[in-house]
């Protein structure tokens with residue numbers, strides 16, 4: 072179904088539908104418009120959209136090449152943004168030692184545990200504080216919500232805006248931290264082995280847990296993008312068994328470690344280490360052998376009693 076979009080200047084904005092009436096969700100969907108090469112252009116640093124609509128843009132940075140598409144969207148605070156898709160050359164990072172590999176395990180108490188502790192990414196205090204403030208703001212929203220009866224009150228709308236502002240602030244801080252960290256990791260390592268962790272975002276999880284998951288998601292994305300752009304070897308390792316495998320002899324423990332158990336002890340060789348650090352070492356070892364899963368690395372124990380890792 073084709074639709075025509077009218078884009079007004081300033082903050083008001085109408086979307087005129089054509090054809091059959093579309094399903095209208097009760098939940099407010101934020102508007103977002105996409106244009107490809109022929110639908111828009113940039114003239115005198117202004118964005119020109121079809122039907123002669125010209126929008127002044129506050130540029131966050133200069134575009135490195137002509138954009139191929141643009142998405143104009145509104146965020147939860149009512150601010151409008153335009154994001155452009157551009158072609159980007161690889162940015163060669165400083166020469167890293169060719170044998171320098173870093174393994175990374177994600178977690179809640181420490182966002183990223185690296186094989187080299189100088190590259191750990193701690194869960195920062197401000198993130199926790201943000202989570203607490205956000206939880207408070209959301210309780211306020213819930214308290215002021217007037218059920219299904221008609222439109223919400225001004226008090227509710229103000230509370231929702233306050234929550235959205237806090238959320239945005241937390242997201243920005245997290246993104247900034249992950250960018251600084253990812254740059255440091257990419258600059259100094261040739262091989263980057265990353266646990267391919269996928270946050271679950273369970274409905275019942277706590278605010279702190281959600282904040283931790285968001286921090287992992289942001290850090291992982293920054294690291295992968297930056298690493299690939301710099302031409303580094305970025306390997307995603309499946310998270311299965313990484314916490315149950317010994318990074319020294321590759322024997323697998325029979326039982327899963329309890330989440331509260333922070334120390335890994337190998338029953339086969341006696342190797343003892345911090346749980347997350349051991350997992351980071353396993354992740355690096357798997358990537359160094361050219362694999363993406365612990366299962367692909369066989370553990371061989373010859374009769375002589377020597378412990379050997381085979382691939």
Ligand SMILES: [Zn+2]
Nearest residue numbers: 317320337340
């Ligand atoms: Zn062992």
